[in-house]
Amino acid sequence: MPMSWEMLYAERAHTMKNSEIREFFQLTEQPDVISFAGGFPSPDCFPREFIAEALQKLVLEEGAAALQYGPTEGNWELRRYLAEKMSLEGASCSPENILITNGSQQGLDLIGKVLLNPGDRVIVEEPGYVGGLGAFNNYQAAILPVAVDGKGLCTDLLEKELHSLRNQGKSVKLAYTVPNFQNPTGVTLSLERRRHLLELAGKYNFSIAEDNPYGELCFEGGQLPSLKTLDTEGRVIYLGSFSKTFIPGIRVGWIGAERCLVEKIAAAKQATDLCSNTLGQHLVEHFTRRQSINRHTRRLSTYYRGKRDLMISRMKEHFPAGVNWTVPRGGFFIWVTFPAHINSRDLLLKALEKKRVAYVDGGGFFVNGSGKNTARFSYSEASEEEIREGIARLGELFAEEFGGTPTKGKDRVAAEGR
Amino acid sequence: MPMSWEMLYAERAHTMKNSEIREFFQLTEQPDVISFAGGFPSPDCFPREFIAEALQKLVLEEGAAALQYGPTEGNWELRRYLAEKMSLEGASCSPENILITNGSQQGLDLIGKVLLNPGDRVIVEEPGYVGGLGAFNNYQAAILPVAVDGKGLCTDLLEKELHSLRNQGKSVKLAYTVPNFQNPTGVTLSLERRRHLLELAGKYNFSIAEDNPYGELCFEGGQLPSLKTLDTEGRVIYLGSFSKTFIPGIRVGWIGAERCLVEKIAAAKQATDLCSNTLGQHLVEHFTRRQSINRHTRRLSTYYRGKRDLMISRMKEHFPAGVNWTVPRGGFFIWVTFPAHINSRDLLLKALEKKRVAYVDGGGFFVNGSGKNTARFSYSEASEEEIREGIARLGELFAEEFGGTPTKGKDRVAAEGR
Numbered sequence: 128m129p130m131s132w133e134m135l136y137a138e139r140a141h142t143m144k145n146s147e148i149r150e151f152f153q154l155t156e157q158p159d160v161i162s163f164a165g166g167f168p169s170p171d172c173f174p175r176e177f178i179a180e181a182l183q184k185l186v187l188e189e190g191a192a193a194l195q196y197g198p199t200e201g202n203w204e205l206r207r208y209l210a211e212k213m214s215l216e217g218a219s220c221s222p223e224n225i226l227i228t229n230g231s232q233q234g235l236d237l238i239g240k241v242l243l244n245p246g247d248r249v250i251v252e253e254p255g256y257v258g259g260l261g262a263f264n265n266y267q268a269a270i271l272p273v274a275v276d277g278k279g280l281c282t283d284l285l286e287k288e289l290h291s292l293r294n295q296g297k298s299v300k301l302a303y304t305v306p307n308f309q310n311p312t313g314v315t316l317s318l319e320r321r322r323h324l325l326e327l328a329g330k331y332n333f334s335i336a337e338d339n340p341y342g343e344l345c346f347e348g349g350q351l352p353s354l355k356t357l358d359t360e361g362r363v364i365y366l367g368s369f370s371k372t373f374i375p376g377i378r379v380g381w382i383g384a385e386r387c388l389v390e391k392i393a394a395a396k397q398a399t400d401l402c403s404n405t406l407g408q409h410l411v412e413h414f415t416r417r418q419s420i421n422r423h424t425r426r427l428s429t430y431y432r433g434k435r436d437l438m439i440s441r442m443k444e445h446f447p448a449g450v451n452w453t454v455p456r457g458g459f460f461i462w463v464t465f466p467a468h469i470n471s472r473d474l475l476l477k478a479l480e481k482k483r484v485a486y487v488d489g490g491g492f493f494v495n496g497s498g499k500n501t502a503r504f505s506y507s508e509a510s511e512e513e514i515r516e517g518i519a520r521l522g523e524l525f526a527e528e529f530g531g532t533p534t535k536g537k538d539r540v541a542a543e544g545r
Numbered sequence: 546m547p548m549s550w551e552m553l554y555a556e557r558a559h560t561m562k563n564s565e566i567r568e569f570f571q572l573t574e575q576p577d578v579i580s581f582a583g584g585f586p587s588p589d590c591f592p593r594e595f596i597a598e599a600l601q602k603l604v605l606e607e608g609a610a611a612l613q614y615g616p617t618e619g620n621w622e623l624r625r626y627l628a629e630k631m632s633l634e635g636a637s638c639s640p641e642n643i644l645i646t647n648g649s650q651q652g653l654d655l656i657g658k659v660l661l662n663p664g665d666r667v668i669v670e671e672p673g674y675v676g677g678l679g680a681f682n683n684y685q686a687a688i689l690p691v692a693v694d695g696k697g698l699c700t701d702l703l704e705k706e707l708h709s710l711r712n713q714g715k716s717v718k719l720a721y722t723v724p725n726f727q728n729p730t731g732v733t734l735s736l737e738r739r740r741h742l743l744e745l746a747g748k749y750n751f752s753i754a755e756d757n758p759y760g761e762l763c764f765e766g767g768q769l770p771s772l773k774t775l776d777t778e779g780r781v782i783y784l785g786s787f788s789k790t791f792i793p794g795i796r797v798g799w800i801g802a803e804r805c806l807v808e809k810i811a812a813a814k815q816a817t818d819l820c821s822n823t824l825g826q827h828l829v830e831h832f833t834r835r836q837s838i839n840r841h842t843r844r845l846s847t848y849y850r851g852k853r854d855l856m857i858s859r860m861k862e863h864f865p866a867g868v869n870w871t872v873p874r875g876g877f878f879i880w881v882t883f884p885a886h887i888n889s890r891d892l893l894l895k896a897l898e899k900k901r902v903a904y905v906d907g908g909g910f911f912v913n914g915s916g917k918n919t920a921r922f923s924y925s926e927a928s929e930e931e932i933r934e935g936i937a938r939l940g941e942l943f944a945e946e947f948g949g950t951p952t953k954g955k956d957r958v959a960a961e962g963r
Contacts, residue, residue, distance in 0.1 A: 128747070130780045132806050135718060135752060137684070140659045143812040170609035178612070179604040186597040191588035194596070194794040229647060233818040240683065241558045261816030265658065266555070300553060329546070334553060362548045376612040376823035388550050394561040398679030400651040404822045405794035 139245075139267050155485035161517035162485040163438075163504045166310060166459055168371050170508075172427050174419075178374070181413045182406075189409065197405035199397045200389070201227025201381070205412040209367070213383050217356035218365065226389045226396070227403050231338055231366040231380035235262035235303075237392045237399070238336055238364055238382075242301060243268045248292070250302035250333075252280050254462075254492030254501070256310045259303045259338065271299070272494040277453065279316030280304055282323040289331045299333045306354060307342035308458025311492045311503035315456060318351050325354060328362045340368040340380075341458035343424050346432035348456050361385040369411050371459070372424050377407030431459065434506040437514050445522025449529065452504075459507040462489070465500040466529055474528060475502070482520040557663075557685050573903035579935035580903040581856075581922045584728060584877055586789050588926075590845050592837075596792070599831045600824075607827065615823040617815045618807070619645025619799070623830040627785070631801050635774035636783065644807045644814070645821050649756055649784040649798035653680035653721075655810045655817070656754055656782055656800075660719060661686045666710070668720035668751075670698050672880075672910030672919070674728045677721045677756065689717065690912040695871065697734030698722055700741040707749045717751045724772060725760035726876025729910045729921035733874060736769050743772060746780045758786040758798075759876035761842050764850035766874050779803040787829050789877070790842050795825030849877065852924040855932050863940025867947065870922075877925035880907070883918045884947055892946060893920070900938040 155162040185193045200206065206222040213220040228234040235258065243249070245267035251260060253272035263270060273285045289299060302324065306316035316324070328335050337354040355365040365383040373379075382392060396402075414420055438461060439454055446452075449466040463486070465471055471488040478484050489501030506514060573580040603611045618624065624640040631638040646652040653676065661667070663685035669678060671690035681688060691703045707717060720742065724734035734742070746753050755772040773783040783801035791797075800810060814820075832838055856879060857872055864870075867884040881904070883889055889906035896902050907919030924932060 128778060130750075130752065130778050130803070132752075132779075132803060132809075135660055136809065137658070137660055137662045137665070139662075140809055140813065143659070143809060143816070167614055170613060173608060173612045175604050175608045175612070178608075179601050182600040182604065183597050186593050186600065190591060190593045190596075194591045194593070194792040195588060196585055196788075196793045229818040229822070232816075236817045240555070241561070242553055242555055244555045244557075247555070258816065258819065265813060265816050332548075334548065334550075360546060360548050361550075370614075374612040375614045378818065378820070378822040385548070385550060391550070391554065391558055391561060395558065395683060398561070398650075398676065398683050399654045400647040400796065401676065402796070404647070404796040404825055406825065407822055 139265055142264055151487070154479060160479065160483050160485050161509060161513045161520075163506065163509055163517060164485045164487045165508050166505050167508050168375060168459075169430070172430060173374050174423060177414070177419070178410065181410055185406070185409050185413060193406050193409040195405065197402045197408065199402050200393045201225070201403060202405065202408040202412055205408050205415070206381075208412065208415045209381050209383065213355070213365070217352060218358075218383065220383055223386050224383055224389055226382045226384075226392055227408055228380045228382055228396070229378040229400070229403050230370055230375065231340055231368040232258050232262065233378075233403075234364075234366040234380055234382045235259055235336065235338070236265070237395050238301070239263050239266040239268070240395045240399070241388070241391050242334070247301075248297065248299040250285060250288075250299055251494065252304055252309065253494055254311050254489060254498055255303070256305055256338065257491060259305075259336075260494070263301075263303070270494055275309065275312055275314060277314055279306060279309065279314050279320055280324065282320045282327065285324070286327055289327060293331065299331060301334050301336060302328065303336045303338065304354070305338045305340075307339055307350070308344065308455050308460070310341070310458075311460055311487070311489065312462040313453045313455030313458055313460040314462070315351065321351065321354055321357055325357055325362070329360055333362075335363045336366060337363050338366045340366075340371050343372050344428050344431055344459075345457040346428055346435065355383060364388065372420070372427065373411060373414060377410060378404065379407045379411050428457070431457075431507060434509075434511065434514060435461070437511055438504065438506040438518060441515060441518035445519050447522070447526045447530070450525060459505050461504040461506065463502040463504055465502070465525075467500055469500045469529060471500055471502045474524075477528065478521060478524055482524050484517045484520050557683060560682055569905070572897060578897065578901050578903050579927060579931045579938070581924065581927055581935060582903045582905045583926050584923050585926050586793060586877075587848070590848060591792050592841060595832070595837070596828065599828055603824070603827050603831060611824050611827040613823065615820045615826065617820050618811045619643070619821060620823065620826040620830055623826050623833070626830065626833045627799050627801065631773070631783070635770060636776075636801065638801055641804050642801055642807055644800045644802075644810055645826055646798045646800055646814075647796040647818070647821050648788055648793065649758055649786040650676050650680065651796075651821075652782075652784040652798055652800045653677055653754065653756070654683070655813050656719070657681050657684040657686070658813045658817070659806070659809050660752070665719075666715065666717040668703060668706075668717055669912070670722055670727065671912055672729050672907060672916055673721070674723055674756065675909060677723075677754075678912070681719075681721070688912055693727065693730055693732060695732055697724060697727065697732050697738055698742065700738045700745065703742070704745055707745060711749065717749060719752050719754060720746065721754045721756065722772070723756045723758075725757055725768070726762065726873050726878070728759070728876075729878055729905070729907065730880040731871045731873030731876055731878040732880070733769065739769065739772055739775055743775055743780070747778055751780075753781045754784060755781050756784045758784075758789050761790050762846050762849055762877075763875040764846055764853065773801060782806065790838070790845065791829060791832060795822065795828060797821065797825045797829045846875070849875075849925060852927075852929070852932060853879070855929055856922065856924040856936060859933060859936035863937050865940070865944045865948065868943060877923050879922040879924065881920045881922055883920070883943075885918055887918045887947060889918055889920045892942075895946065896939060896942055900942050902935045902938050
């Protein structure tokens with residue numbers, strides 16, 4: 128008799144499902160669709176000549192080590208480089224504070240594995256990164272969303288929530304934030320709020336997962352100090368990634384945290400996948416050794432800034448009154464808000480059908496079912512020509528759908544209040 | 546105040562610790578030590594010229610896809626190849642039945658994540674692969690060890706255990722086996738017992754994780770049909786790996802299972818690490834496309850058979866009476882049994898100190914604290930010269946320690962009974 132798998136699934140598996148956003152991408156991948164949906168880095172930015180040459184060298188000259196199993200914690204030289212990098216940025220680190228992961232997504236998973244019992248409370252940003260939600264949901268965490276506005280996570284709302292929980296005898300174990308050029312909103316957590324968040328973490332005794340895949344793709348205004356840098360109590364688990372600043376296909380990210388926690392996470396990782404891929408780690412280490420990485424990051428920032436500027440200028444020119452957006456100072460994403468009565472998903476289906484243009488409707492980034500009139504636009508992958516054409520077409524659709532005429536160049540940054 | 550992480554750990558984290566065997570490897574890695582401890586493939590077997598050329602081609606000619614994020618389930622062409630391969634072996638599969646993992650260790654982790662609630666019962670082999678134990682322990686499974694003898698897992702003992710559990714109203718969710726050239730014993734599950742195990746799985750309604758990293762490194766006697774091939778009810782989750790037949794450093798393994806389960810595991814994997822590394826998947830796919838993989842596997846089998854033959858012949862020549870061993874028909878491992886009063890760990894420390902030779906003492910492969918007089922010897926990494934010299938030195942030590950003289954060529958295969 129064929130086996131009935133449904134009956135064997137663990138409790139935690141009942142909520143596991145493919146993210147709607149990823150499912151939806153299949154729609155956007157038809158060749159005649161201009162897509163602002165995906166959040167992938169542009170393949171134009173992959174330094175292919177460098178990579179081909181480096182791999183050749185690694186395999187032929189350092190072959191055994193780069194192709195063999197490696198330490199669970201990761202390549203020692205790469206850990207040393209990352210410790211130096213983080214120390215230079217002000218977060219004093221030694222190689223023992225660093226653990227290499229399969230992209231920062233695995234970092235989130237391992238944090239969940241080591242810290243979260245079913246029902247443990249985790250603060251997330253709303254709207255926020257769906258992959259973070261997914262990782263913590265897999266460990267049956269109780270997710271508590273806190274709103275994000277133009278200055279990032281609203282720490283005053285968080286404080287109220289924490290206070291109210293304490294009055295009920297309840298606590299929070301972890302807060303998760305993408306402080307720089309957040310996915311999906313593009314906003315950056317202000318310095319004041321960074322300090323406030325750390326203060327709250329101390330007062331209410333929780334840990335912070337600081338996920339920073341976009342921070343180095345900073346277009347203007349300079350980078351704010353990381354939470355890890357400001358942390359004097361060892362509460363912050365920093366998650367870094369080479370997916371946006373180098374290439375994603377090798378899955379190399381890292382965790383920077385207190386040594387005891389890194390050791391615990393390493394024990395968890397050992398039973399999870401033994402080690403991350405060594406060839407990718409050696410490739411990244413080679414890239415950093417050549418000191419070309421900073422130059423490369425500056426080039427990428429210039430490249431993505433040009434695309435952001437183009438998309439924003441086209442939005443100003445073509446989007447009718449009533450449509451607002453954020454202007455990110457870095458990263459990949461612009462957050463668009465339509466008039467309150469507009470359902471962004473319905474609008475998206477029309478955009479796909481009538482104009483062959485795609486974005487991501489914003490509802491999926493909210494836990495509580497709100498955000499129906501919002502959308503995430505990514506400028507990272509589309510070509511300049513696609514950005515010009517796609518935004519103009521959407522402008523036409525929006526004018527048809529909810530009237531108004533383009534305001535021709537007026538700056539309409541989304542309200543920073545909430 | 547510095548944070549106290551201990552208090553934040555999840556319950557499941559309290560048992561997570563670095564495997565003793567891996568910790569111990571640091572001792573064996575001193576340059577003057579001849580080591581039979583590690584279970585890594587020999588770097589002599591890495592086809593470096595092929596890999597260098599293939600990577601060059603992939604990065605320069607197919608660069609975007611091989612360096613970008615990929616589908617969570619894995620590269621479609623590779624999934625298709627693996628489905629064809631498994632179908633040819635008799636386990637009818639389509640690409641939708643295949644999911645690519647970061648080595649088969651991640652497959653074990655994802656099975657645990659999707660199937661195991663705390664306290665769910667999992668049958669493991671004793672002695673058995675410590676990585677399997679670790680993966681299931683991380684999900685707080687109740688581990689039930691069942692003995693292995695010369696014909697693999699003792700399914701008659703398993704049947705008694707299942708019967709007794711049923712009488713107590715208890716059930717088992719999963720049985721985990723390495724049926725071919727098992728780690729650590731080198732033994733192979735007989736065809737009769739394969740059928741018996743499947744029969745028991747049907748009768749007592751549990752699933753089977755069939756972990757087969759060594760099966761293709763078969764020296765003689767041909768490969769037995771996999772459990773997956775014999776499975777008519779969709780109960781078997783097959784775990785394959787390219788770590789031993791190609792290279793481990795790219796972390797490419799796969800799961801072959803019922804489609805509904807593959808979809809559930811893909812949803813779990815999405816929140817675990819988004820996708821496995823694409824460059825490694827493309828490299829493997831390129832290797833299979835060139836159809837050089839079967840030729841390569843035959844070369845590897847010849848290579849490792851030569852090493853096994855050498856180690857066995859040296860054992861016959863140098864090990865005193867009272868020391869017995871298995872003769873594996875493939876894979877990497879020989880299982881050695883010392884006289885009952887001998888503590889294999891104490892002996893190992895002497896071997897390291899006096900003779901500068903290392904193996905792994907067997908106790909760590911047992912759940913119940915037994916196996917004190919056993920050891921795992923691996924011939925995969927040591928050179929021929931090291932095997933000759935290392936076994937001779939150990940023979941001297943053993944003679945000094947528990948007397949007896951080498952029996953010069955007498956065949957002393959470990960008793961197949963228990």
